Amino acid sequence: MKISVGSFVLAAAAVATAHYTFPDFIINGAATTDWQYVRETANHYSNGPVTDVTSQPFRCYELDSSATAPATGIATVAAGSTVGFKANGAIYHPGYLAVYMSAASPAANSPNAGTGQTWFKVWQKLPTVNGSQLTSDTTITQFTFTIPKSLPSGPYLIRGEQAALHVASTYGGAQFYIGCAQVNVTNGGSGKPSPLVSIPGVYTGNEPGLLLNIYNLPAGYVYQAPGPAVWSG
Numbered sequence: 547m548k549i550s551v552g553s554f555v556l557a558a559a560a561v562a563t564a565h566y567t568f569p570d571f572i573i574n575g576a577a578t579t580d581w582q583y584v585r586e587t588a589n590h591y592s593n594g595p596v597t598d599v600t601s602q603p604f605r606c607y608e609l610d611s612s613a614t615a616p617a618t619g620i621a622t623v624a625a626g627s628t629v630g631f632k633a634n635g636a637i638y639h640p641g642y643l644a645v646y647m648s649a650a651s652p653a654a655n656s657p658n659a660g661t662g663q664t665w666f667k668v669w670q671k672l673p674t675v676n677g678s679q680l681t682s683d684t685t686i687t688q689f690t691f692t693i694p695k696s697l698p699s700g701p702y703l704i705r706g707e708q709a710a711l712h713v714a715s716t717y718g719g720a721q722f723y724i725g726c727a728q729v730n731v732t733n734g735g736s737g738k739p740s741p742l743v744s745i746p747g748v749y750t751g752n753e754p755g756l757l758l759n760i761y762n763l764p765a766g767y768v769y770q771a772p773g774p775a776v777w778s779g
């Protein structure tokens with residue numbers, strides 16, 4: 547991040563109220579450089595969320611819809627290996643974490659990759675119920691998952707998402723923090739990922755897992771994850 551001396555105090559003050567981004571892709575335990583393999587997001591400075599689940603920015607939230615993808619690297623990752631996203635601070639809002647993948651045509655750094663009904667969910671972490679409240683570990687700074695061993699080799703996008711739910715009791719209140727990594731998957735198999743969904747399109751915003759008051763849950767409440775089932779290969 548470039549910060550001039552004059553704006554430093556202002557920037558430091560802004561950070562205290564800021565949210566977060568997922569600038570670093572993690573490959574087998576090692577975090578890579580900011581925005582090296584994750585498409586730089588429009589909130590790279592503000593850290594603010596996307597709240598319109600029907601908007602184009604809900605896909606990958608690129609800084610520039612045509613220039614960001616080709617300017618971002620493509621990581622080579624083996625099917626069956628562990629990858630993930632590291633945030634620029636604690637993921638301090640309680641919420642739901644998910645990772646979606648999409649085959650990327652013609653390449654992982656193509657601006658149009660992932661614009662069809664091509665996405666499948668590969669991992670999720672549900673918030674937990676504590677009495678009448680929904681919580682999650684708000685001290686974590688990263689999340690990782692395993693690329694299914696049977697995923698066919700080829701170019702893909704990997705989209706990490708957190709739906710922060712602290713103000714989700716009115717429509718559009720859920721806050722989405724998003725990052726898309728560009729990868730070539732090697733050593734894969736012949737699995738058929740499903741079900742396939744579009745992003746945007748996967749959520750309406752009215753799902754019980756996205757529109758709820760996490761501070762006043764009814765007795766016996768069970769969190770219902772939004773979106774499709776996980777494909778685990």
Ligand SMILES: *[C@@H]1O[C@H](CO)[C@@H](O)[C@H](O)[C@H]1NC(C)=O
Nearest residue numbers: 620621622653700701729730
């Ligand atoms: C990714 O795979 C494509 C072929 O699908 C290849 O042309 C490209 O060079 C690969 N990129 C990297 C960085 O390995």
Ligand SMILES: *[C@@H]1O[C@H](CO)[C@@H](O)[C@H](O)[C@H]1NC(C)=O
Nearest residue numbers: 674675676677679680681682
């Ligand atoms: C669960 O709720 C209790 C009472 O509000 C609180 O003291 C405790 O820290 C919570 N535990 C977790 C894991 O959030």
Ligand SMILES: [Cu+2]
Nearest residue numbers: 564565566639
């Ligand atoms: Cu926030």
